[in-house]
Amino acid sequence: MPLSNGYGVVIGSVHKHFIEPPDSQGRWPHYHIIVNTPAGKYECVINLKSRTAIKIQYKHYENLNRNKFTPLLEKPNGFYPLASNSESGALDVIRHKHINNSIFCWILPKWIRENFFSYYECKYWEPETGNNVIELMESCLAGVTRVYIFGEPYDIGLGIHNVHMNQGDPITSSFAKENGIWQDGGVIFEYDSPKPRLAILLTKFQTQSLQTDEDGRPL
Numbered sequence: 001m002p003l004s005n006g007y008g009v010v011i012g013s014v015h016k017h018f019i020e021p022p023d024s025q026g027r028w029p030h031y032h033i034i035v036n037t038p039a040g041k042y043e044c045v046i047n048l049k050s051r052t053a054i055k056i057q058y059k060h061y062e063n064l065n066r067n068k069f070t071p072l073l074e075k076p077n078g079f080y081p082l083a084s085n086s087e088s089g090a091l092d093v094i095r096h097k098h099i100n101n102s103i104f105c106w107i108l109p110k111w112i113r114e115n116f117f118s119y120y121e122c123k124y125w126e127p128e129t130g131n132n133v134i135e136l137m138e139s140c141l142a143g144v145t146r147v148y149i150f151g152e153p154y155d156i157g158l159g160i161h162n163v164h165m166n167q168g169d170p171i172t173s174s175f176a177k178e179n180g181i182w183q184d185g186g187v188i189f190e191y192d193s194p195k196p197r198l199a200i201l202l203t204k205f206q207t208q209s210l211q212t213d214e215d216g217r218p219l
Contacts, residue, residue, distance in 0.1 A: 042159055059126065079153065092181055152183075166216070168218050
């Protein structure tokens with residue numbers, strides 16, 4: 001099933017950003033990015049450090065091909081619902097050709113990718129260690145012009161959550177009901193200086209499979 005409250009992207013400049021303080025057991029919760037839009041300030045919350053034994057994994061790509069994201073970059077600031085398909089501008093960390101920094105992940109035949117390149121070039125995600133993902137997010141936000149934050153809108157108020165991979169959860173997980181393709185969360189960063197460029201930060205939980213069927217269920 002898709003995310004219960006839909007899926008979309010909020011676009012705007014960054015008003016402020018911060019990590020919530022740790023709880024009584026010293027565990028960190030969400031990272032907050034407050035985004036300026038014509039409708040008001042959107043609260044975007046992102047899991048960057050796990051409170052449980054299930055850890056965060058991430059990918060960070062710089063210098064995305066701007067030409068592949070022209071429809072997104074031309075949108076004015078605001079929130080936009082996105083259909084869960086390859087034509088809407090939605091993200092899918094498994095199926096999207098242009099959010100991977102290795103052409104080996106999609107230009108070579110599948111059997112070559114799976115046997116020679118899949119682990120290092122396509123499937124490997126960096127693990128959460130200490131505050132490394134928090135520090136990476138802070139560095140990505142330094143000097144950013146606009147952000148494009150993908151995820152599920154709040155039921156009430158202006159906000160986005162589920163800003164992480166939203167497929168591949170084990171069928172025994174309480175989150176399995178949210179599995180679906182072309183509805184992954186992520187943050188795209190747009191910079192004007194020293195030259196126009198795009199970067200992206202993607203996150204997932206280590207239990208989420210990188211092989212899913214057309215309903216986003218793990219294979």
